[in-house]
Amino acid sequence: MMRPEILDYYQQGGERQRLTAGTGRLEYLRTRDVLARTLPAAPATVLDVGGATGVYAQPLAEAGYQVTVVDPVPQHVAVARTLDGVDALVGDARDLPAPDASADVVLLLGPLYHLQERPDRVAAWREAARVLRPGGLVVAATISRFASLFDGFVKGFFDNPAFRPIVEQDLADGRHHNPDDVPRWFTSAYFHRPDETAGEVADAGLTLRRVVSVESPLWMSPTALENFLDEPTLLLEMLRHVEDEPSLLGASSHLLTVAVR
Numbered sequence: 001m002m003r004p005e006i007l008d009y010y011q012q013g014g015e016r017q018r019l020t021a022g023t024g025r026l027e028y029l030r031t032r033d034v035l036a037r038t039l040p041a042a043p044a045t046v047l048d049v050g051g052a053t054g055v056y057a058q059p060l061a062e063a064g065y066q067v068t069v070v071d072p073v074p075q076h077v078a079v080a081r082t083l084d085g086v087d088a089l090v091g092d093a094r095d096l097p098a099p100d101a102s103a104d105v106v107l108l109l110g111p112l113y114h115l116q117e118r119p120d121r122v123a124a125w126r127e128a129a130r131v132l133r134p135g136g137l138v139v140a141a142t143i144s145r146f147a148s149l150f151d152g153f154v155k156g157f158f159d160n161p162a163f164r165p166i167v168e169q170d171l172a173d174g175r176h177h178n179p180d181d182v183p184r185w186f187t188s189a190y191f192h193r194p195d196e197t198a199g200e201v202a203d204a205g206l207t208l209r210r211v212v213s214v215e216s217p218l219w220m221s222p223t224a225l226e227n228f229l230d231e232p233t234l235l236l237e238m239l240r241h242v243e244d245e246p247s248l249l250g251a252s253s254h255l256l257t258v259a260v261r
Contacts, residue, residue: 050110
């Protein structure tokens with residue numbers, strides 16, 4: 001089951017509009033761009049695990065994919081079910097409501113950074129492997145170990161002295177906690193090092209294909225992004241050149257790991 005503070009965060013609308021503007025918009029556009037270049041052609045079957053209200057499921061369904069959202073938040077599932085071409089079920093990434101070898105793609109664009117214990121994350125990877133057909137792909141999102149450190153300076157969170165211990169804990173072991181439930185700060189999570197998902201993938205019996213940065217360091221310059229997000233062609237084309245660059249991975253707020261069964 002989802003931790004109570006995480007469930008409450010999303011039930012209260014946490015991050016509902018996050019992907020619609022600024023650096024959240026960059027995350028959304030880049031994730032869409034990576035998926036477009038990675039997924040098999042439609043009408044492949046996609047299981048969007050942790051897909052929330054269907055922000056990625058909807059454009060995939062419109063492109064001809066057969067998409068099912070699986071999410072632990074009933075309110076999210078209710079919204080996703082209203083989208084044309086999208087099915088939606090309440091479920092947990094560690095115990096998916098899907099038969100063996102029934103999907104061509106599993107998206108884990110949220111679950112891994114809300115599973116603080118490694119065995120739980122490996123269980124999610126293994127469930128993805130179970131429901132995939134041979135040759136199927138997993139695309140999984142993680143948050144960088146260093147994201148809250150940078151975020152604290154970019155957004156002024158260090159003005160509150162309670163934020164520093166949170167960052168120090170993040171850096172020490174990746175376990176992120178918001179003990180006072182400050183609304184501006186993220187809820188309980190796990191922040192990965194860039195090379196960490198490789199071991200999780202291997203333990204699940206999958207083969208690592210690539211790890212790419214989503215936003216690159218540009219997410220730390222929200223003002224500079226304003227002139228590029230409405231017409232993002234140049235931005236997306238240039239970031240493709242550096243998305244695999246190992247020396248930049250940790251400076252991106254989010255990473256995408258692609259693995260194959």
